Amino acid sequence: MAEVGIAVKDLNFSWPNGETAIKSCSLEVPRGEFWMLLGTNGSGKSTLLRLLAGLLAPQSGEIGVLPPVGFVFQNPDHQLVMPTVGADVAFGLVEEKLPVAAVRARVDEALGAVNLRALQLRPIYALSGGQKQRVAIAGAIARRCEILLLDEPTALLDPDSQLDLVASVRRLVKSRGITALWVTHRLDELNYCDGAFLLEKGSLVDRGEPQRLKERLTEVNNQAS
Numbered sequence: 001m002a003e004v005g006i007a008v009k010d011l012n013f014s015w016p017n018g019e020t021a022i023k024s025c026s027l028e029v030p031r032g033e034f035w036m037l038l039g040t041n042g043s044g045k046s047t048l049l050r051l052l053a054g055l056l057a058p059q060s061g062e063i064g065v066l067p068p069v070g071f072v073f074q075n076p077d078h079q080l081v082m083p084t085v086g087a088d089v090a091f092g093l094v095e096e097k098l099p100v101a102a103v104r105a106r107v108d109e110a111l112g113a114v115n116l117r118a119l120q121l122r123p124i125y126a127l128s129g130g131q132k133q134r135v136a137i138a139g140a141i142a143r144r145c146e147i148l149l150l151d152e153p154t155a156l157l158d159p160d161s162q163l164d165l166v167a168s169v170r171r172l173v174k175s176r177g178i179t180a181l182w183v184t185h186r187l188d189e190l191n192y193c194d195g196a197f198l199l200e201k202g203s204l205v206d207r208g209e210p211q212r213l214k215e216r217l218t219e220v221n222n223q224a225s
């Protein structure tokens with residue numbers, strides 16, 4: 001059997017107001033694969049990703065993820081905290097207490113991986129949305145993340161930058177054996193993944209081959225319009 005990068009079994013999560021956001025959810029992402037998580041607004045995609053990252057604690061169920069885990073938010077301004085590109089990527093390494101030379105080497109390598117080496121000294125405010133997302137991804141690469149969780153990372157990007165980002169994340173995770181789960185609403189992004197899950201009202205209702213799920217959702221969208 002293939003090794004598993006992300007495993008979830010019978011997961012249940014309700015908010016303090018009693019609203020159930022995740023219901024009896026079980027899924028597995030094979031190690032080294034790039035999967036996507038689909039579903040309408042409010043179906044529980046962000047909640048599930050936050051549970052996987054340990055940012056929320058479930059009421060019951062099991063979560064198995066290979067550490068370390070990297071997280072990329074929809075809005076990079078919510079996660080980039082340092083004034084420049086290089087400093088931000090280095091900031092993620094603080095807890096590892098590495099020698100300065102090792103930090104420099106990791107930052108340089110990670111920025112190279114996302115094609116931002118030339119922008120190491122650039123202020124974060126002077127980056128485009130796509131470049132900011134690449135800095136966030138470089139932070140995960142520098143920390144040698146086994147798992148990369150991305151919560152609608154293209155939501156604020158124009159269509160060209162959107163497809164650039166998804167293509168480069170696919171290349172990156174494939175070349176490094178990272179297991180990735182990417183939340184999206186955009187069906188054209190499905191062309192880049194190995195498989196996809198469909199959430200409805202907190203429950204997983206479908207999973208499998210991306211093209212089949214794309215056809216299923218295109219039909220649903222056509223019926224709705």
Ligand SMILES: Nc1ncnc2c1ncn2[C@@H]1O[C@H](COP(=O)(O)OP(=O)(O)OP(=O)(O)O)[C@@H](O)[C@H]1O
Nearest residue numbers: 015016019021039040041042043044045046047048
């Ligand atoms: N902090 C919170 N407190 C209470 N309820 C919340 C909180 N965050 C989200 N919810 C509720 O949990 C449910 C799932 O929300 P979630 O954000 O996970 O959905 P989503 O599929 O990611 O939606 P979207 O595509 O709009 O981002 C929704 O009903 C939402 O209103």
